[in-house]
Amino acid sequence: MTRPACAVLILHGGRAASRAPTAPAQLTVLRMIPFERAVRRATRGSDVVVSRPRFRLRGWNGAEASPVADLRAAVEGLGVPTVLIGHSMGARAALRMAGHPLVAAVAALAPWLPAGEPVGRLAGGRVLLAHGDRDTVTDPAGTWAYAERARGAAVRVPAPGEADGADAVAAVEVAGDGHAMLRRAGLWHRLAVEFALLSLDRPAEAGPVANAFRRAAAGLPRLVV
Numbered sequence: 001m002t003r004p005a006c007a008v009l010i011l012h013g014g015r016a017a018s019r020a021p022t023a024p025a026q027l028t029v030l031r032m033i034p035f036e037r038a039v040r041r042a043t044r045g046s047d048v049v050v051s052r053p054r055f056r057l058r059g060w061n062g063a064e065a066s067p068v069a070d071l072r073a074a075v076e077g078l079g080v081p082t083v084l085i086g087h088s089m090g091a092r093a094a095l096r097m098a099g100h101p102l103v104a105a106v107a108a109l110a111p112w113l114p115a116g117e118p119v120g121r122l123a124g125g126r127v128l129l130a131h132g133d134r135d136t137v138t139d140p141a142g143t144w145a146y147a148e149r150a151r152g153a154a155v156r157v158p159a160p161g162e163a164d165g166a167d168a169v170a171a172v173e174v175a176g177d178g179h180a181m182l183r184r185a186g187l188w189h190r191l192a193v194e195f196a197l198l199s200l201d202r203p204a205e206a207g208p209v210a211n212a213f214r215r216a217a218a219g220l221p222r223l224v225v
Contacts, residue, residue: 005047006081006104008196009074010036012052013088013112014067018059029054031180032087038189039085039196048200049078060089060112067093075102083199085192088112088138088179098122105199107192110179111146112138119150127169128195128209130188132177140173144222147171151216170212171222187225 013028022029032052040050053074055067071093075082081104086094091111098106099121107128129147131140150169172191174184181188190207197204204210212223 004049004078004080006083006200007049007051007078008039008043008083008085008200009071010039010050010052010192011067011071011084011086011090011094012054013086013090013110014055014057015059015089016112017061018057019061020058022055022058024054026058027180028088032090034185034189035085035087035192038193042193042197043200043202046202048202049080055090055093060092065093065096068096071097072100075100078102083107083196085109085196086111087181092117095127096121098125098127105195107195108143109188109192110135110138110181111143113142113146115142115145117146119146122150122169126199126213128172128191128212129169130172130174130191132174132179132181132184134176134178134183137179144171144173147222168213168216170209170216172208172212173222173224175224 010032012032036050036052055070057066082102083105084094085107087109089112091108094106095108097103105126109130129143131143133140147169177183191209194204194207194209198209208225215223
């Protein structure tokens with residue numbers, strides 16, 4: 001089998017604490033199927049592998065950070081530059097993997113980011129943070145605070161006129177949607193596809209993701225869509 005040139009991993013959510021095995025029929029797992037399909041369709045015919053790995057355990061489990069070891073194994077098993085697109089707990093795991101030499105970019109959708117979540121690993125990578133303003137499961141305010149800490153610490157925001165945004169953190173607020181990303185599902189899927197194509201240097205119609213990175217480069221507030 002020919003080795004792909006790059007990969008996109010779609011990562012599901014979970015719970016703060018649980019040592020129960022993750023089952024394929026869990027809603028957090030099923031929710032990511034349309035994301036996988038959308039990204040796979042957008043990259044069809046290219047040398048990109050798109051997959052939706054399943055974490056062994058449902059929970060983060062404190063300092064153990066159970067999903068991170070699973071994700072590291074998946075990334076290193078592929079052995080190619082990889083874009084991570086995660087939801088909730090999966091987004092937190094993806095951000096913990098930012099800075100790994102094989103991780104090219106991270107999109108965190110409705111991420112679970114408790115106060116004090118480290119930002120130092122983000123240096124040198126493209127990061128998108130997107131959160132619905134009606135999320136009552138994970139805190140949008142925590143996401144915006146995380147974005148500001150990242151910009152002020154480890155991550156270089158490109159100067160005005162730099163179009164690439166490869167080292168930037170951009171933020172998108174999705175109006176009228178909650179944690180499950182269902183009310184505006186099509187928009188969430190478009191965010192994931194545009195981010196994947198941008199991060200893989202594939203042709204993509206400029207949309208909200210490109211706009212969010214332009215705003216980050218200009219020092220403007222998060223994009224509201």
